[in-house]
Amino acid sequence: MGVSITEINQNNHAQMQIMSVYVRNKEKYEWLETEFGVKLYTELESFLTSNIDIVVEAATVEAAQNLLPTIIKHMDIVLISIGALVDESLLQRVIELAEAHQHNIHLPSGAIGGLDLLQNAHSLATVQTVALTTRKPAHSLTNEKLNKEKVIFKGTAQEAIKQFPKNINVSIALSLAGLGIKQTTVRLIADPDIDKNIHQVDVVGDFGEASFVVKNNPLPSNPKTSYSAALSLLGTLERLVQRIKIG
Ligand SMILES: NC(=O)C1=CN([C@@H]2O[C@H](COP(=O)(O)OP(=O)(O)OC[C@H]3O[C@@H](n4cnc5c(N)ncnc54)[C@H](OP(=O)(O)O)[C@@H]3O)[C@@H](O)[C@H]2O)C=CC1
Numbered sequence: 001m002g003v004s005i006t007e008i009n010q011n012n013h014a015q016m017q018i019m020s021v022y023v024r025n026k027e028k029y030e031w032l033e034t035e036f037g038v039k040l041y042t043e044l045e046s047f048l049t050s051n052i053d054i055v056v057e058a059a060t061v062e063a064a065q066n067l068l069p070t071i072i073k074h075m076d077i078v079l080i081s082i083g084a085l086v087d088e089s090l091l092q093r094v095i096e097l098a099e100a101h102q103h104n105i106h107l108p109s110g111a112i113g114g115l116d117l118l119q120n121a122h123s124l125a126t127v128q129t130v131a132l133t134t135r136k137p138a139h140s141l142t143n144e145k146l147n148k149e150k151v152i153f154k155g156t157a158q159e160a161i162k163q164f165p166k167n168i169n170v171s172i173a174l175s176l177a178g179l180g181i182k183q184t185t186v187r188l189i190a191d192p193d194i195d196k197n198i199h200q201v202d203v204v205g206d207f208g209e210a211s212f213v214v215k216n217n218p219l220p221s222n223p224k225t226s227y228s229a230a231l232s233l234l235g236t237l238e239r240l241v242q243r244i245k246i247g
């Protein structure tokens with residue numbers, strides 16, 4: 001999420017500096033060292049014992065699944081590839097490690113909103129249904145040439161992230177905030193006529209009903225990702241050091 005390093009190291013938005021970046025291909029990212037003065041690491045232990053206080057993950061579901069247990073033993077993490085936590089045994093293990101090592105896992109809202117309301121409604125009362133309808137530009141979901149919208153997935157969040165690990169992390173954030181990966185339903189629509197990532201969340205509970213629609217502009221520096229996902233990652237970092245907690 002290219003916006004983050006510029007915002008943090010040059011615009012000082014999160015009152016933090018990116019010091020170290022863990023990469024798998026050093027040559028490809030050498031420009032980060034020259035442009036931002038960060039140090040690159042290809043070895044995880046060296047990265048984790050470098051001059052850092054928190055890890056921000058913005059890689060892939062698979063990388064997050066592999067790296068998370070080691071990282072959480074060393075320090076706190078902000079995880080944006082939240083789909084990694086669809087693996088229930090990994091989730092359990094990581095919670096136990098976090099507890100044992102007294103570290104925290106921060107899950108930003110990403111490209112959706114309303115997770116605070118859903119958590120309150122679910123943990124303190126009863127929620128009956130949580131449904132996510134995601135509509136994305138057709139080319140980002142399928143190679144098929146479509147001339148009208150097509151529902152390309154309908155099922156549980158658990159199945160959705162397995163089939164679309166790069167596209168529907170928001171469904172797992174929603175699941176963890178509410179009814180879980182088997183009860184949270186997902187409909188994914190490929191639409192050839194839009195250029196936004198549109199997420200609609202519908203919740204029904206004892207509190208009443210809530211619907212949130214987020215029509216995400218693409219992130220200019222990385223158009224396949226929603227702008228608000230990068231903002232939510234930055235906001236999560238910024239709020240770590242704020243004295244007033246909202247929501
Ligand atoms: N929760 C949410 O709402 C959202 C979540 N996401 C998720 O956030 C993540 C980042 O998205 P985005 O920035 O668009 O992804 P990109 O594909 O643009 O960037 C991913 C980066 O991660 C690096 N990477 C991948 N695997 C590894 C690894 N094993 N070790 C080290 N580096 C690795 C890649 O490096 P390389 O060049 O070597 O491949 C690349 O630099 C994705 O998992 C995406 O699905 C995105 C949007 C919203």
Ligand SMILES: O=C([O-])CC(=O)C(=O)O
Binds near residue numbers: 110165166167171225
């Ligand atoms: O960027 C988005 O709109 C959401 C996304 O890709 C994801 O949840 O993985």
